[in-house]
Amino acid sequence: MPLPDECSNLYGSPIKFWMCNMKIITKCLGPIALFCSAQVCAWSNHTLVSHQLIQSMPQVASVAPVKVESLAEFLLANETAVAQLLAEDEVWMAQNLWHYSPRPDNLAFTVTGNSQDVVERFVKAIRVNPNAKFALYIQGMPGTDLIGAPRLPEDISVFQDHGHLNHLPLQALTSGELVSAVDVVVSANDEPDHGHDIGLFTDSGTDHGQEYGFGEQPFGNPNLEYGSQAPFHMGFYHESPVLYALGGFLKETYPQMRIHQYKRLAELAFAKGHDYWGYRFMGWGLHYIGDFSNPYHVTPVPGNSTLSTIWVGLLSTLGFPQAQQDAVQLVSNRHTVLEDFQSVVMTKAYEANNLQHPMISALTVEQPIAPYAESDVIDKFARASMDKADYVGEILMASFPREYVQDETVEYSNLDALETLEQTVHQHAGEDGFNQLEATISGLLSDFSIHGSAYVADILRAKP
Numbered sequence: 001m002p003l004p005d006e007c008s009n010l011y012g013s014p015i016k017f018w019m020c021n022m023k024i025i026t027k028c029l030g031p032i033a034l035f036c037s038a039q040v041c042a043w044s045n046h047t048l049v050s051h052q053l054i055q056s057m058p059q060v061a062s063v064a065p066v067k068v069e070s071l072a073e074f075l076l077a078n079e080t081a082v083a084q085l086l087a088e089d090e091v092w093m094a095q096n097l098w099h100y101s102p103r104p105d106n107l108a109f110t111v112t113g114n115s116q117d118v119v120e121r122f123v124k125a126i127r128v129n130p131n132a133k134f135a136l137y138i139q140g141m142p143g144t145d146l147i148g149a150p151r152l153p154e155d156i157s158v159f160q161d162h163g164h165l166n167h168l169p170l171q172a173l174t175s176g177e178l179v180s181a182v183d184v185v186v187s188a189n190d191e192p193d194h195g196h197d198i199g200l201f202t203d204s205g206t207d208h209g210q211e212y213g214f215g216e217q218p219f220g221n222p223n224l225e226y227g228s229q230a231p232f233h234m235g236f237y238h239e240s241p242v243l244y245a246l247g248g249f250l251k252e253t254y255p256q257m258r259i260h261q262y263k264r265l266a267e268l269a270f271a272k273g274h275d276y277w278g279y280r281f282m283g284w285g286l287h288y289i290g291d292f293s294n295p296y297h298v299t300p301v302p303g304n305s306t307l308s309t310i311w312v313g314l315l316s317t318l319g320f321p322q323a324q325q326d327a328v329q330l331v332s333n334r335h336t337v338l339e340d341f342q343s344v345v346m347t348k349a350y351e352a353n354n355l356q357h358p359m360i361s362a363l364t365v366e367q368p369i370a371p372y373a374e375s376d377v378i379d380k381f382a383r384a385s386m387d388k389a390d391y392v393g394e395i396l397m398a399s400f401p402r403e404y405v406q407d408e409t410v411e412y413s414n415l416d417a418l419e420t421l422e423q424t425v426h427q428h429a430g431e432d433g434f435n436q437l438e439a440t441i442s443g444l445l446s447d448f449s450i451h452g453s454a455y456v457a458d459i460l461r462a463k464p
């Protein structure tokens, strides 16, 4: 791409960047989009991070079992109220969310009484993947046994790769039976990662992506199986004005929308006495708050200053794509190793029934629970995680061997490191380093406990 004269010395001084033509600069930011592509799951199994939170809230743990009902049954019983709520919400979200793409009018949920298409009408109105499964089931914790009839991972997930679902007890539920509220919330908490937010953009190669009004995928890799959910599970609210000016697509994120939608639906379900769906919608919304407790979900390039982020994007556009590819690789490796360590340690703790483990006890909700305001999603939840991003990055550097987190020539997942990850940290960082890594992750989980419990308690105020 030809450059104006004032850009000719860019290699020597990033500051000269400011002198460039704005159009060229904006193009330079395109590659940043890919920073977010590799990982979009935050905590790989969300039940690990929600179980203790929910279990330690007597508001949920001590209630009588609730009656299971299908989504169609819930919707038909409350069709008028759901239609009214979604109509009100459409207006509210357009006026109040940090970023919103209005729902096309033809997707509005209308009252028809038709039981055949009620789920489809609802799913399109809230703009979720119509192929998502809404099976009735419980996703058991590691170390627990299956009770009753099993469910298959493919009954729950739209993905080819079922990951952790292959290793967990999945129990089928049927309409009318009773189930514990804790099990409903915790199972539902992992559900948005099973395909709810897949293929929602015009370049997703899906029919619903053409209809939904979200436009082209702003970032993430549309070619990866999980890639298209990235803008729904990541929210970049605290970047510098410069970065937003140059990369407006960074504003196009939707977790705040999901957190709001599911909270309102949960409140409606409770108000109408349909507690099973109250708890299930609650679990869905809580998922995205859990995502925010991972710093890799609230800033596109954790640990990079605005200037170096722009600089790397610029170099790529100028014909040096390696710098960008290297940055992507490092972010992806660090994100994955953080998740892997958390998942390995917590899975083992649950399997051993070691509920005193620091990463589990960090999730215990402390009373009094903080009040909740809609603005907290951005101002407190995402902010707290963003503030820890640099520190978490430093701890990862100190805890793992160079090839895991600092070598851009390595794809971490090729190292086959999962089985020996704890041992690796012990060997590399010693006992103190291991403990410090655990304490750092516990800090992130503790934030989730504070934020998540505020959300849950506020929803429960809708219960008569």
Ligand SMILES: [Zn+2]
Residues within 6 Å of the ligand: 040, 041, 042, 192, 193, 233, 287, 288, 291
């Ligand atoms: Zn997620």
